[in-house]
Amino acid sequence: xxxxxxxxxxxxxxxxxxxxxxxSKMYIKDLYKAAPExxxxxxxxxANELVREGRLEFFSxxxxxxxxxxxxxxxxxxxxxxxxx
Amino acid sequence: xxxxxxxxxxxxxxxxxxxxxxxxxxxxxxxxxxKQDCLDLLGQLELSYVHKETHWKHGGIVGVFGYGGxxxxxxxxxxxxxxxxxxxxTMRVNQPASKFYSSAxxxxxxxxxxxxxxxMTNFHGSTGDMILLGTTTDQLExxxxxxxxQMSVDLGGSGSNLRxxxxxxxKARCEWSCLDTQQICYDLTQTFQDELHRPAFPYKFxxxxxxxxxDCVAAIARSCCSIIGTWRDDIRIDQEAxxxxxGGEIAPNGGAFADRDWGAFDIQKEVIDLxxxxxxxxxxxxxxxxxxxxxxxxxxxxxxxxxLRPGTDVGATILNGAKAPILDGAQMSTLSIPFIRMExxxxxxxxxxxxxxxxxxxxxxxxxRFGELMQRKSxxxxxxxxxxxxIPQHVKEPRSNxxxxxxxxxxxxxxxxxxxxxxxxxxx
Numbered sequence: 001x002x003x004x005x006x007x008x009x010x011x012x013x014x015x016x017x018x019x020x021x022x023x024s025k026m027y028i029k030d031l032y033k034a035a036p037e038x039x040x041x042x043x044x045x046x047a048n049e050l051v052r053e054g055r056l057e058f059f060s061x062x063x064x065x066x067x068x069x070x071x072x073x074x075x076x077x078x079x080x081x082x083x084x085x
Numbered sequence: 086x087x088x089x090x091x092x093x094x095x096x097x098x099x100x101x102x103x104x105x106x107x108x109x110x111x112x113x114x115x116x117x118x119x120k121q122d123c124l125d126l127l128g129q130l131e132l133s134y135v136h137k138e139t140h141w142k143h144g145g146i147v148g149v150f151g152y153g154g155x156x157x158x159x160x161x162x163x164x165x166x167x168x169x170x171x172x173x174x175t176m177r178v179n180q181p182a183s184k185f186y187s188s189a190x191x192x193x194x195x196x197x198x199x200x201x202x203x204x205m206t207n208f209h210g211s212t213g214d215m216i217l218l219g220t221t222t223d224q225l226e227x228x229x230x231x232x233x234x235q236m237s238v239d240l241g242g243s244g245s246n247l248r249x250x251x252x253x254x255x256k257a258r259c260e261w262s263c264l265d266t267q268q269i270c271y272d273l274t275q276t277f278q279d280e281l282h283r284p285a286f287p288y289k290f291x292x293x294x295x296x297x298x299x300d301c302v303a304a305i306a307r308s309c310c311s312i313i314g315t316w317r318d319d320i321r322i323d324q325e326a327x328x329x330x331x332g333g334e335i336a337p338n339g340g341a342f343a344d345r346d347w348g349a350f351d352i353q354k355e356v357i358d359l360x361x362x363x364x365x366x367x368x369x370x371x372x373x374x375x376x377x378x379x380x381x382x383x384x385x386x387x388x389x390x391x392x393l394r395p396g397t398d399v400g401a402t403i404l405n406g407a408k409a410p411i412l413d414g415a416q417m418s419t420l421s422i423p424f425i426r427m428e429x430x431x432x433x434x435x436x437x438x439x440x441x442x443x444x445x446x447x448x449x450x451x452x453x454r455f456g457e458l459m460q461r462k463s464x465x466x467x468x469x470x471x472x473x474x475x476i477p478q479h480v481k482e483p484r485s486n487x488x489x490x491x492x493x494x495x496x497x498x499x500x501x502x503x504x505x506x507x508x509x510x511x512x513x
Contacts, residue, residue, distance in 0.1 A: 027451040028245065029287055040446035041285075048283040051153065058153040058244075058284065062143035064452055065153050065244030065284035 003038055008046045011035045013055050016069050024073020025059045025066040089121045092128030096135070115204055122203040122219055125167035132163065147174055147222055149229040153284045155240025156225055172221040173203070176228060177214040177241035179274065179281075182267035183254045184209065190236060197231050211307075212291065213251035214241035245288050247280040252294035253301040261386065262296025263314030263399035264427050269294050272431060286442070287449035297395060298381040304404075304418070309455040310438065311404040311418045312427065316396035319376040320385070326392035327352075327372045337388050356385050401427045403434070405441065405467070406456030416456050419464065420478055421471060437471060444470040465490075 015034030019026060032043055047067060050056040059066045059073075091113075101107045109127065116123030129140050140162050147158035157175040164171035178194075194215070198204055203219030210216040220228060232238050241249035250273045253259070255266030273292050274281065280290075293304035296314040304311035329335045330350055336343060337350045352372070357365045364378035365385060372392070374385075381402075386393045403425055404418030425434060441455070444467075449458045459467045468475055469492075493499045 027287070028284055029449070029451050039443075041443070044283075044285050044446070045279075048153070048279070048285075051283075052151050057146060058148055059146050060144045060148070060153075060156075060158055060244050062157060063244070064288060065246065067284075068146070 003035065003042070005042075005046060005049075008035055008038055008042060009050055009055075012043065012046055012050060013069070016056060016067065017072075020069040020072035025068045027064070027066055031067060089116060089119060089124055091116070091124050092131065094127050094131040097127050097131050112205065120204050121169040122173070123205060125170045126173070126203070126205075126219070129161060129163065129167045129170060132166070141173075147225065149225050149240070152229075152240060152282045154243040154246040154282055155229075157243050159219075170203075170219065173219040174222065174225065176202075176217040176220065176225070177210065177212075177243055177249065178217060178232060179239045179241040179249050180209060180213050180215050180251075181238075182252055182270040182274075183257055184213070185257070193236055194232075197228070197235075201228050201231070212241070212248045213302075214249050240282070242281045242289075245284040245286050246282065246290075247277050247285065248289050248291045249281070250274050250292040250294065251302050253296050255294075255296045259296060260390070261299065261383075261395055263316055263395055264294065264296045264312070264401055266294040266296045266314070268429065269312060269427060269431065272429060276435065280442075286446060288452045288454055290442075290445075290455060298383045298402075299387065304407075306407050306415075306417055307409075308407055308418065309405060310441075311407060312401045312434075313404065314399060314427075315381050315402045315424065316399045317424055318396035318398040320374055320379065320396060321394040322372055322374065323392050323394075324371050327389065328370060330389050330392055331370075335389075335391050339390055356388050359384055400424050401434075403437070406454075406459045408454045408456045412454075412457055413460065416460070418456075419459065421467070421473060423476065423478055440471050441467075 012031055012034045016026065016031065019030065028040075028044060028047065031047055032038075032040055035043060038046075047056060051058055051067070054070065057068050057070050059068045094109075097109045100109045112123045112127055116127065133140050142160040142162050143158070145158035145160065148154075148156045155177050157177070159173045159175060161167055161170050161173065194217075195204075195206070198206060198217050198220075201220060201224045202217055205218040207216035207218055217228070229240065232240070250270045252266035252270035253262070255264065256262045257267060270292075273294075279285070290310070291308040292310050292312065293302045293308035294312045295302050295304045298313055298315060300311075300313055304313055326335065330337060331352055333349055337355065352367070357367065361382050361384075362378045362380055364375040366373050386395065401424070402420065403422040405421050406416060407418040408416050422437070425437075427434065445455050445458055448462065449455070453461075464479060465475070468479065
């Protein structure tokens with residue numbers, strides 16, 4: 001049965017938050033494990049919607065894009081400092 | 086001169102002495118006109134030459150709202166020495182199909198980038214995007230706004246996204262093009278907007294469209310899905326023009342190679358003997374082609390463009406899986422569909438793309454290119470998921486693996502057996 005989108009989003013956030021305590025940035029593939037019954041594309045769409053809502057964030061390694069949970073791991077400021085004027 | 090500080094860069098300066106125009110000159114000139122970023126960039130490059138290590142940090146949380154691609158974060162790891170390039174992000178701008186620009190547009194982009202970035206650009210990146218080099222995080226949204234609202238262009242792809250589709254010049258300038266490459270490129274860009282801007286895949290995915298088998302965008306070597314124009318009927322021959330080539334009235338190769346005297350044009354030596362399948366011959370003064378043997382190498386057409394032209398029953402050949410050599414060496418695309426009609430709205434092609442993307446998204450490993458998945462899971466598996474019937478052209482070489490693997494539905498009765506009935510016949 002197709003899963004409700006909100007339910008799927010909540011599952012992803014729950015899974016990502018749990019995982020983020022050990023590894024703060026994850027691949028889209030890792031997020032598939034949040035709801036093995038959902039199709040990869042459903043998860044991709046839900047995860048990208050979560051980013052637009054600010055509940056997840058993108059992290060770029062430069063060549064690959066990963067997902068993070070805001071507040072976990074390095075934020076931009078931690079990593080690179082404030083911009084000097 | 087503007088108030089800028091030039092660093093001492095003896096090793097970079099050495100690069101100005103070569104026979105070719107140097108990027109150091111270009112960057113320095115821009116810097117001396119008032120862009121400290123450019124001079125700091127050279128300063129950091131010099132330091133990298135001294136240390137033999139890069140001083141860039143790569144990646145991070147940069148981007149514009151709602152997009153997961155288009156911006157590549159770069160930070161200096163020696164910002165105290167080179168403060169103006171502490172942030173030096175790259176932005177990719179989706180190029181128009183075949184890179185047709187107006188000078189007014191280019192001027193506008195340059196003015197905007199002078200104002201909001203380092204003023205340095207890269208025309209074009211390998212994927213085809215216009216690359217704007219070097220800006221700060223706080224300028225990303227304003228640049229994005231200017232590009233989308235004032236110049237009606239969008240960011241390109243980066244990260245684990247569909248990368249900006251690219252195409253050759255196509256029918257706009259080229260008589261050989263069997264496809265409307267620009268239309269295909271534009272349609273794919275529009276159709277797959279979500280995949281282009283938001284991470285969707287285990288790694289990057291590229292479409293490239295070439296109008297004919299000359300493959301001017303090198304789709305076969307560089308793209309996960311190569312769309313290459315081809316024809317099904319016969320090469321069109323103008324026998325009068327063939328005679329004119331033989332008689333020396335028309336220069337072969339469109340007059341290229343005319344800087345040396347290579348002697349009179351010899352159709353036997355320069356065309357017929359070079360045909361890879363040997364499917365051409367002269368019958369008296371007429372050129373004959375056994376078209377069913379032609380592999381569309383384009384050599385004869387390239388040499389005698391006034392006499393030979395591609396056929397008129399046109400479409401595309403689809404190949405998959407090319408990549409650069411990060412893992413397991415470089416790989417060219419493998420033939421999947423020998424001929425497909427490419428007419429808008431390209432439903433048949435898009436169905437195929439959906440199938441292969443679903444497979445890759447499910448089974449692809451992190452940072453595994455599509456071609457690597459094909460290699461890992463086998464061509465048989467790829468053909469099965471793409472619902473393509475195997476054809477002789479899919480076979481690269483005689484089999485070296487003696488095992489035949491059957492799937493359950495290919496075997497009468499499947500894998501299920503009645504164990505009781507078996508035991509009634511055989512003691513345990």
